[in-house]
Amino acid sequence: xxxxxxxxxFNKRTKFSQEKYLKRLKKKHLNYVELRxxxxxxxxxFVYDNVDNKSLKLRHDALGY
Numbered sequence: 001x002x003x004x005x006x007x008x009x010f011n012k013r014t015k016f017s018q019e020k021y022l023k024r025l026k027k028k029h030l031n032y033v034e035l036r037x038x039x040x041x042x043x044x045x046f047v048y049d050n051v052d053n054k055s056l057k058l059r060h061d062a063l064g065y
Contacts, residue, residue: 003029 003025004010010018 003022007021010021013021
């Protein structure tokens, strides 16, 4: 409702255009988070990207052997 109130041209749009406008703005402004269990691959990628000198900059495929 707040999104509609901030738009000057919302009431001039067709019903289809209003739905399309709302869908686009919701997609743009709403955040979704998906929680997953970490896998060894994801943990190694995180360590490789974020932790300096702990993994000697080895990639996940090299750490598996």
